[in-house]
Amino acid sequence: MSQPPAPAEHPVDGPSPRRSVEEHRRAVAALLASAPASPAETVPLSAALGRVTAVAIASPVDLPLFRNSQMDGYAVRAADVAAARAGAVVELPVVGVIAAAAGEVAPLPPGTAARIMTGAPVPAGADAIVPVEDTAAGADPTTVVVRRARGVGEYVRERGDDLRAGTELLAAGIRLSSRHIAALAAAGIGQVAVRPRARVAVITTGAELVAPGTAPGPGQVHDANGPALAAAVTEAGAIVSVQSRVSDDPEALREVLDAAAAVSDVILTCGGISKGDFEVVRAVLEPLGAWVGSVAMQPGGPQATAVHRGVPVVCAPGNPVSAQLSFELFVAPPLREAAGLPAAARERRTLTRELRSLPGVVQLLRARAVDGGRIEPVAGPGSHLVAAMARADRIIEVPAEIDRLDAGDEVRAWVL
Numbered sequence: 001m002s003q004p005p006a007p008a009e010h011p012v013d014g015p016s017p018r019r020s021v022e023e024h025r026r027a028v029a030a031l032l033a034s035a036p037a038s039p040a041e042t043v044p045l046s047a048a049l050g051r052v053t054a055v056a057i058a059s060p061v062d063l064p065l066f067r068n069s070q071m072d073g074y075a076v077r078a079a080d081v082a083a084a085r086a087g088a089v090v091e092l093p094v095v096g097v098i099a100a101a102a103g104e105v106a107p108l109p110p111g112t113a114a115r116i117m118t119g120a121p122v123p124a125g126a127d128a129i130v131p132v133e134d135t136a137a138g139a140d141p142t143t144v145v146v147r148r149a150r151g152v153g154e155y156v157r158e159r160g161d162d163l164r165a166g167t168e169l170l171a172a173g174i175r176l177s178s179r180h181i182a183a184l185a186a187a188g189i190g191q192v193a194v195r196p197r198a199r200v201a202v203i204t205t206g207a208e209l210v211a212p213g214t215a216p217g218p219g220q221v222h223d224a225n226g227p228a229l230a231a232a233v234t235e236a237g238a239i240v241s242v243q244s245r246v247s248d249d250p251e252a253l254r255e256v257l258d259a260a261a262a263v264s265d266v267i268l269t270c271g272g273i274s275k276g277d278f279e280v281v282r283a284v285l286e287p288l289g290a291w292v293g294s295v296a297m298q299p300g301g302p303q304a305t306a307v308h309r310g311v312p313v314v315c316a317p318g319n320p321v322s323a324q325l326s327f328e329l330f331v332a333p334p335l336r337e338a339a340g341l342p343a344a345a346r347e348r349r350t351l352t353r354e355l356r357s358l359p360g361v362v363q364l365l366r367a368r369a370v371d372g373g374r375i376e377p378v379a380g381p382g383s384h385l386v387a388a389m390a391r392a393d394r395i396i397e398v399p400a401e402i403d404r405l406d407a408g409d410e411v412r413a414w415v416l
């Protein structure tokens, strides 16, 4: 049996201001809510998938638009074919063929039938459709024999039986999927007012970073967080306005922040906020009044927030797992809410084995769901374990007051 992971050795105390997870969650939510709201956008249906309706939409038309046939067959008066019910042979003259096509349709004279196709307008006077399967050719090629009676309204789709003009087709706040787009299109609505998508800049920092696809030199690492945060922004229903990687050069960071602020509603930075000699984010933002401190959690202890040129800035720590979990915990919820997406699912599972947790901080442990409602921790608590994070599908949240859990104990986990 494997040993429970040892508590992380990261320092979690220090002179910096300290917040609980809940306090920081509220602070980030308030910061993001302070961003000026962009106006709704109007997009064509071809660009509407996944967008969220800004207002309720009423149908300008009845659906169906007109009374039409549900079957390929014959439009008749039900009274004219009623005798077929008693076994009598009913033979009617066929006065025309009505296609599902543009054009006016003549009324149906009493005692006649009109050949009709699915979706074609039902002629005035007709009140039932006899499907072609219930008919036979008449003795005369201009007649039809009805073998089975159909009652009033059978196989007739009435105008407006789906929705009346002027009533609500879609509510506000609906995330548009193909079925919503079908309803809009059927009602003749070609464009739709949708909530704006938050524009989020992703700025990763560090002199050691090189682009994935580039061979790292000595001391260099691939920028994992830039692509990860950009993907997470997209998953949260926002759009990436800028994705930049800057070295530990304050002047370069200032320039990137200025450019990002001009085109973004939110700026995310990553790295450069703890206690080293080259903490570029801290160096640039702290003198401008940033909150730089620590949150009682692991990973993700060091955190900062700021406002740069009127744009909220949320600063995640650089370790890859810390960056990802900080985003999920603090930034994703307000973005998802704004985008009309549900919050990440939370569930309760029982542990497959015992584990230990740092006292005094919320510990976020990577884990995998297993059969029988159980959950198994994956690897240790280290915030550099980017590959183990990819093997996980749940995060166990161990509350600050708990430092040990046994096999079979129930834990709260969030679904990745």
Ligand SMILES: Nc1nc2c(c(=O)[nH]1)N[C@H]1C(S)=C(S)[C@@H](COP(=O)(O)OP(=O)(O)OC[C@H]3O[C@@H](n4cnc5c(N)ncnc54)[C@H](O)[C@@H]3O)O[C@H]1N2
Pocket: 010, 011, 012, 014, 204, 205, 206, 208, 209, 221, 222, 223, 224, 225, 226, 270, 271, 272, 273, 274, 275, 276, 279, 299, 300, 301, 302, 316, 317, 318, 319, 320, 322, 383
């Ligand atoms: N004396 C102390 N040192 C540290 C503390 C502390 O409280 N006192 N906290 C530790 C914790 S916890 C974390 S988390 C990190 C956070 O530091 P920074 O946010 O300043 O991040 P960096 O130092 O820039 O980087 C940390 C680590 O992550 C790697 N990294 C950074 N960016 C990326 C990226 N885009 N892609 C992949 N990897 C990245 C970087 O190379 C470092 O290994 O501070 C601890 N230290």
Ligand code: MOO
Pocket: 008, 010, 297, 298, 299, 300, 301, 302, 317, 319, 322, 382, 383, 384
């Ligand atoms: O544990 Mo740090 O908190 O590595 O994010």
